[in-house]
Structures are given as structure tokens and as C-alpha cells.
Amino acid sequence: MKLMVIGSGGREHALIRSLKKNPTVTEIYALPGNGGIASDAVCVDIGAKDIPAIVRFAREAAIDYAVVAPDDPLALGCVDALEAIGVPCFGPHKAAAEIESSKVFAKNLMRKYGIPTAAYEVFNSAEAALSYLDTAPLPTVVKADGLALGKGVIIAKTREEARTAVREIMQEKRFGDSGSRVVIEEFLEGPEVSVLCFTDGKTVVPMVSSMDHKRAGDGDTGLNTGGMGTIAPNPYYTPEVAERCMREIFLPTIRAMKQEGREFRGCLYFGLMITFDGPKVIEYNCRFGDPETQVVLPLLDSDLLTVMQAVTEGRLADCPVRFRDAHACCVILASAGYPEHYEKGLPISIPEDVLPHVYVAGAALRDGQLVTGGGRVLGVTAVADTLLEAIGEAYRMADQITFENRYCRRDIGQRALQAKQN
Numbered sequence: 189m190k191l192m193v194i195g196s197g198g199r200e201h202a203l204i205r206s207l208k209k210n211p212t213v214t215e216i217y218a219l220p221g222n223g224g225i226a227s228d229a230v231c232v233d234i235g236a237k238d239i240p241a242i243v244r245f246a247r248e249a250a251i252d253y254a255v256v257a258p259d260d261p262l263a264l265g266c267v268d269a270l271e272a273i274g275v276p277c278f279g280p281h282k283a284a285a286e287i288e289s290s291k292v293f294a295k296n297l298m299r300k301y302g303i304p305t306a307a308y309e310v311f312n313s314a315e316a317a318l319s320y321l322d323t324a325p326l327p328t329v330v331k332a333d334g335l336a337l338g339k340g341v342i343i344a345k346t347r348e349e350a351r352t353a354v355r356e357i358m359q360e361k362r363f364g365d366s367g368s369r370v371v372i373e374e375f376l377e378g379p380e381v382s383v384l385c386f387t388d389g390k391t392v393v394p395m396v397s398s399m400d401h402k403r404a405g406d407g408d409t410g411l412n413t414g415g416m417g418t419i420a421p422n423p424y425y426t427p428e429v430a431e432r433c434m435r436e437i438f439l440p441t442i443r444a445m446k447q448e449g450r451e452f453r454g455c456l457y458f459g460l461m462i463t464f465d466g467p468k469v470i471e472y473n474c475r476f477g478d479p480e481t482q483v484v485l486p487l488l489d490s491d492l493l494t495v496m497q498a499v500t501e502g503r504l505a506d507c508p509v510r511f512r513d514a515h516a517c518c519v520i521l522a523s524a525g526y527p528e529h530y531e532k533g534l535p536i537s538i539p540e541d542v543l544p545h546v547y548v549a550g551a552a553l554r555d556g557q558l559v560t561g562g563g564r565v566l567g568v569t570a571v572a573d574t575l576l577e578a579i580g581e582a583y584r585m586a587d588q589i590t591f592e593n594r595y596c597r598r599d600i601g602q603r604a605l606q607a608k609q610n
């Protein structure tokens with residue numbers, strides 16, 4: 189089988205490592221991949237948003253199966269375009285991907301089908317949003333409607349902060365067209381849990397739960413990032429919470445999408461908050477999370493390609509999906525300055541025995557030498573019997589990797605450890 193994976197981050201590297209384990213796989217192409225992915229797949233210099241070039245490549249290379257990993261190509265209809273030329277894909281159609289690409293769509297879906305989420309209002313004009321903010325309860329949460337690189341969410345403690353957010357999103361168009369509408373919603377409190385689910389539109393199979401660490405600094409301080417580390421499973425996701433999520437959130441969402449004529453096939457990511465009133469949806473993503481994938485897939489016991497094909501072919505109910513009873517921790521090594529300005533092109537050194545545990549996110553090859561090429565440079569994942577051991581091992585390996593201006597959070601997993609002790 190010839191496989192093609194669209195995307196270029198640590199998530200794609202983890203997907204490729206798992207897909208490679210299937211003995212029927214002969215070749216994997218990464219479009220565009222990166223300098224680190226190049227040791228596990230053939231990187232092809234086609235951008236993840238260039239749908240016509242992706243389709244042309246799939247035809248010329250006679251690709252048998254495609255995995256579309258990032259949000260942008262999914263929102264642009266990459267799966268629809270590939271299926272139109274007969275290439276089966278893992279990932280939702282454009283209409284189903286809207287569950288992530290439009291927060292207004294997602295919120296209205298939840299309201300219509302009674303799926304628990306923060307109370308909210310939608311605004312099409314800055315004037316209406318600003319006047320609502322005169323009396324909105326504080327803190328309040330302002331969200332740009334569309335994709336905004338994970339940066340379109342502002343938690344405002346004061347009216348002035350909320351007004352600034354509305355002006356930036358709607359008038360200054362900081363996130364482009366993403367900001368033609370805003371959602372203003374209730375501020376929720378409680379621990380956050382990420383649950384990635386395989387679904388073929390009828391059956392939903394949750395993967396092991398995980399916890400992201402989104403802020404740049406220790407103790408959840410500093411700016412929001414794409415994610416500085418993850419652990420799995422998440423101790424806040426107890427069997428009782430899991431049962432409630434399945435009944436009140438996962439199944440109702442899958443049924444709602446089918447009802448709307450937008451059957452979802454692929455990985456549906458539920459960003460949940462476990463509030464005093466029970467679990468509520470903070471966000472949906474129409475894809476594997478990054479860096480959640482880097483802790484979830486190493487715990488997957490079943491063959492990833494087999495499960496993905498069952499999803500594509502609508503026979504997930506007959507496909508066993510098993511996870512190891514173990515713990516994983518992924519520590520992200522970033523370039524100092526991320527998520528703002530940082531230097532690129534600095535040589536990276538990784539010991540041979542650590543390499544199999546490394547998922548490269550932003551790096552390039554320069555004369556055969558791996559050099560930094562992004563804010564998040566790479567992630568190191570350890571799997572162990574206990575969370576404590578997994579954390580220790582992840583940092584032990586991470587600390588053997590060197591590049592100039594390297595920084596990481598030192599407290600990945602600490603909150604989860606404390607939760608386990610309480």
C-alpha cells in the first residue's frame with residue numbers, strides 16, 4: 189500500500205510512525221512533511237493547503253490511501269477532492285469539518301441538539317457585540333468564528349479587554365475573514381480534558397484521554413501556544429465522567445452531524461471542561477490534536493491503519509480498538525521566543541537512542557544536518573507503567589537533546605500527578 193499523509197508537524201510524525209507498523213505499507217509520502225519526518229517518510233514539497241497539487245500528486249503516485257491531518261486542508265475540502273478521484277481518505281468531508289472551522293456552526297449545533305456547552309451569543313457586527321458587552325457577565329470569552337491558528341480565543345476579565353478583543357477581531361480583522369462573526373460565551377471553570385474519538389459517523393470509539401498544557405510558561409502562565417506538552421490518560425477523566433461524556437456529548441454529537449447531513453468520518457476531538465455541572469464542550473476539532481496525538485498513539489495497541497480503514501469504510505463497529513494500560517508523557521522543546529519571535533536554522537543534536545521517541549514538529553535538513561525551523565521544534569514521548577515514571581523518562585530524554593535557545597516547560601504532568609494524589 190502506498191500512503192500519503194498531509195501535514196508537517198509532530199502530530200503527522202506520530203501518525204506516520206504508527207502507520208509504518210502495518211506490514212502492508214510499502215511507501216509513505218508526507219506532503220510537505222519536515223526535516224525530521226524525512227527519516228520516516230518521503231517528503232514531497234507540496235503545501236497542505238494546495239489542494240489541486242495534492243490531488244495531482246495522489247493521481248501520479250497512485251496513492252492507495254490518504255490521511256488528511258491538519259484543519260486547513262480539511263476545511264478546504266481536501267477529502268472531498270481526493271475521493272472524487274477515487275482515493276479513500278481518513279478525515280471528514282468539508283461539510284463535516286465545519287464543526288471546527290466555524291465556531292458559530294458548532295455552538296448552534298450544540299444548542300439545537302441539547303449538547304452541554306457554555307451559554308453564548310453570536311454577533312455579526314462589532315456594534316452589536318460591543319453593546320452586549322456593556323452588561324455581559326465577567327469574565328467573558330470572545331471567540332473569532334473561523335480558524336485562527338488557535339489564537340482566536342480571548343478570555344477577558346474586564347469589559348475593556350473584551351471590547352479590545354471584539355475590535356481586533358471584527359474591525360481590525362486580526363484573523364482575517366475568521367473574524368466576520370464572533371461568539372461571546374460564558375466563562376467556564378474546571379479541569380480540561382481532551383478526548384480524541386474514532387468515528388465512522390455511526391459508531392464512536394474514544395481513544396485514551398489526554399491533557400494538554402497550552403500556556404508557554406510553567407504553572408500555566410504566559411501566552412497561549414499550540415501546546416507545550418501532554419500526558420495520557422487524563423486523571424480527571426474518570427469512568428463516571430467517561431460514561432457521561434459518551435451519553436451526553438459523544439453520541440449526541442455524532443447523531444446530530446448525521447441528522448444535519450454532515451456525517452462525520454475521521455477523528456473527532458472533544459475539548460472538554462469538567463465543570464461543577466458536569467462535562468461541557470469547550471471546542472470541537474475535526475482532526476487529531478497536536479500534541480495529544482504524540483501521547484495517544486504510542487498507547488494504541490491496535491494497528492492504526494486497520495482502524496482508519498474501518499472508519500473510512502463505515503465498519504468501525506466491527507473493528508476492535510485497544511489501548512495499553514500504561515501512561516505517556518510528551519515534552520515539547522521549543523525555540524526561545526515562541527509563540528512570538530524566534531530564530532530558525534540552529535543545529536539540533538539528538539542521541540541515537542532517543543531518536544525513536546522524538547516527533548519532529550518544526551525542523552529542516554541543511555546539508556544532512558537537522559536544524560530548527562519552527563517555534564515548536566520537537567516533542568519527546570515516554571511511555572511507562574506510571575505517570576511519574578513517564579514524566580521522569582520524558583525529561584531525561586528531552587534533556588539530552590540540544591540546540592541553541594531551546595526551552596521547554598518543566599512542569600508537564602505535574603497537575604495530573606497532583607490530581608491523582610487527591
Ligand code: AMP
Nearest residue numbers: 306329338341373374375376459470471
Ligand atoms: P479553544 O481555542 O476553543 O480551545 O480555546 C482555547 C482555550 O481557551 C481552551 O483550552 C480553554 O482553556 C479556554 N476557553 C475556551 N473557552 C472557554 C470558556 N468558555 N470558559 C473558560 N475557558 C475557555
Ligand code: GLY
Nearest residue numbers: 400415477478479
Ligand atoms: N492541542 C490542541 C489542538 O490540537 O488544537
